[in-house]
Amino acid sequence: MTAFEVVQTILGFGSFTIALIGLCYKIFKENDKKK
Structure with missing residues (x-):
């Protein structure tokens, strides 16, 4: 998982x-x- 994917996941979950x-x-x- 790239840092960008992690950020997208956090934003989506948020x-x-x-x-x-x-x-x-x-x-x-x-x-x-x-x-």
Whole structure:
């Protein structure tokens, strides 16, 4: 694996993680409103 491939993998994984956190945050906020 080249350094460039490692960077691409990290960026791809980072984008996925941010999307996942954003989704969890949105769900949490929706649940919070119902209480």
